[in-house]
Amino acid sequence: MLRQHFQMLARYNTLANRRLYEVCAQLSDAERKSIRPAFFKSIHGTLNHIMVGDRIWMTRFEGGNIASTGLNAILYEDFDQLWEARVLEDQRIETFISTLTDEFFSRTIEYRNNQGNIHADPANLLLAHFFNHQTHHRGQIHDLLTQTEIAPPVLDMHRILRP
Template structure:
């Protein structure tokens, strides 16, 4: 598998896992959904908002060659159902973007949040975007299981198994 195919798989997984997480947490009462559970961004809601902020930040860097200055803990979408809709839509942009690349650049040049210029390996930095989502989805899953709710099964292999079943039927 070449780098582009690998990134496309990670992009599909990113959207799939985001969608599955939102489906799984939809029944969690608002009190628990917004409870400060000691996560880096405090609550499930705060962490999901952070994921949306980061999603947009990195997409701008990759697709628009623009590095906006944002607050990583911003509440950009206070409405829970709207947050779900927007986050799933935004996570789905990556696959289209990666498919549009005629060739993958060696480096991504951007301005960091502190105003420094960065020149990082393109493939590894894009993989970071998806890894970042996995990291924070994992935090959310740890919080919901600690609160006594069941855990969604959103490992990459579950998506691959689902795709395999779809391709063999």
């Protein structure tokens, strides 16, 4: 049951990101990078932060070791390159989730956070956090879009996944 639930979240993540990027593409580069009251300073900065977080967690889920430093890094200055990377990362996430076994859900993942502290948490908890983190920051971008001339997209899960 957990695998099916997380597969649904992975699919939602892909579709929600697609909708969000389609709307953000309607903004000028200057508008996307305009400094606003947000953790990561702009729509562009927040889109990059989601990518940073995704790559950190995916590396950990896949057995790699990576610290969560540089959470405000701008991985891609160019929006089109960021969008292309987002599409590839979402494919990576969906593929990974589709291969999960019961063994993965019973694992504990040890990692070093951005304060340098070492934690060991259940994989299923961290996977839930992973998807919640994306939703949290998409919500911030949704709010930042209300400060522009472009209407934010509908991101409700039941509306996006509705057949």
